Amino acid sequence: WSPKRSPDYNMASEDHKWEFPRDKLKLDETIGEGEFGRVAKAKAFGMDGPEGYKCVAVKMLKNCDSNGELQDLLSEYNLLKDIDHPNVIKLLGACTRNGPFYVIVEYCEHGSLLQYLRNSRLEENGYINHRCRRYFRSQSESGNSTEPELLNIRDLLSFAWQISKGMQYLSEIKLVHRDLAARNVLVGTGKVLKISDFGLTRDVYEADTYLKRSKGRIPVKWLAPESLYAQVYTTQSDVWSFGIVLWEIVTLGAPPYPGVPPERLYNLLIAGYRMDRPEGCSDELYAVMQKCWKADPTDRPVFSSLTGIFDGMLQQRT
Numbered sequence: 001w002s003p004k005r006s007p008d009y010n011m012a013s014e015d016h017k018w019e020f021p022r023d024k025l026k027l028d029e030t031i032g033e034g035e036f037g038r039v040a041k042a043k044a045f046g047m048d049g050p051e052g053y054k055c056v057a058v059k060m061l062k063n064c065d066s067n068g069e070l071q072d073l074l075s076e077y078n079l080l081k082d083i084d085h086p087n088v089i090k091l092l093g094a095c096t097r098n099g100p101f102y103v104i105v106e107y108c109e110h111g112s113l114l115q116y117l118r119n120s121r122l123e124e125n126g127y128i129n130h131r132c133r134r135y136f137r138s139q140s141e142s143g144n145s146t147e148p149e150l151l152n153i154r155d156l157l158s159f160a161w162q163i164s165k166g167m168q169y170l171s172e173i174k175l176v177h178r179d180l181a182a183r184n185v186l187v188g189t190g191k192v193l194k195i196s197d198f199g200l201t202r203d204v205y206e207a208d209t210y211l212k213r214s215k216g217r218i219p220v221k222w223l224a225p226e227s228l229y230a231q232v233y234t235t236q237s238d239v240w241s242f243g244i245v246l247w248e249i250v251t252l253g254a255p256p257y258p259g260v261p262p263e264r265l266y267n268l269l270i271a272g273y274r275m276d277r278p279e280g281c282s283d284e285l286y287a288v289m290q291k292c293w294k295a296d297p298t299d300r301p302v303f304s305s306l307t308g309i310f311d312g313m314l315q316q317r318t
């Protein structure tokens with residue numbers, strides 16, 4: 001005999017499974033902030049067993065009376081419950097009762113990929129070529145943690161491969177990210193990348209990143225033409241954004257389409273304009289970006305092929 005469970009019962013048991021006691025969560029500093037949301041580092045006491053605490057990241061709303069944003073955070077919470085992949089941020093719990101709504105996710109010690117790439121630069125402005133970087137790397141591998149983390153080509157290719165793996169998984173479970181960008185990828189221990197930000201935290205400080213719209217802001221420079229003109233978002237428009245992320249990776253976090261005002265981008269794209277090959281980027285890697293930026297979404301590679309391409313490129317370098 002097995003008891004029949006009503007849908008309501010399932011829902012309650014599911015929520016119970018994720019609920020974390022609010023009094024066992026000690027919020028520390030803010031580590032991410034957007035228009036509507038905030039992410040704080042926190043200690044979750046007893047999360048990994050009765051003793052000690054686990055470092056976690058807690059997403060919350062800035063302004064509790066904004067109903068639309070609460071819906072966004074709730075839908076992100078519900079979405080994260082079903083996600084389980086090493087390259088996608090993992091849900092650890094939530095505080096849904098007796099106070100503000102908190103979503104608890106794994107903490108990534110190196111923060112956003114965008115900042116991580118920028119911190120790895122040896123020069124304040126511009127990016128230096130890869131041969132040069134490899135040379136400097138051998139000089140500074142002294143274990144001094146105040147030195148920037150220097151990245152070689154293998155690291156950069158591994159980043160591309162990991163993001164592609166995470167996106168392949170999301171596409172397999174029929175999830176369209178819509179805001180894939182280096183600012184929305186996190187870097188954890190051992191340079192493990194985690195795709196994050198399913199709809200809430202948006203870095204609004206990068207002046208030309210989001211174009212202001214009635215509902216939120218639009219990350220124009222990461223969007224495929226069909227998303228720009230018809231608000232069509234598919235896995236293949238995520239592939240376009242992935243191409244922009246590749247460009248961000250090889251430039252160590254440069255802002256895309258330098259000097260192009262976002263309102264002019266659409267006309268440039270339909271006229272066939274694409275970003276040039278960045279300095280230090282191989283022809284092989286630039287060819288992948290160009291495929292991601294094909295005007296017809298069906299001409300763009302799918303994530304499983306992209307994973308295979310980066311697998312091959314990494315193997316060439318072992």
Ligand code: ADE
Nearest residue numbers: 032039057106107108111
């Ligand atoms: N910034 C935003 N989310 C984060 C997380 N989960 N870990 C570290 N930094 C973050």
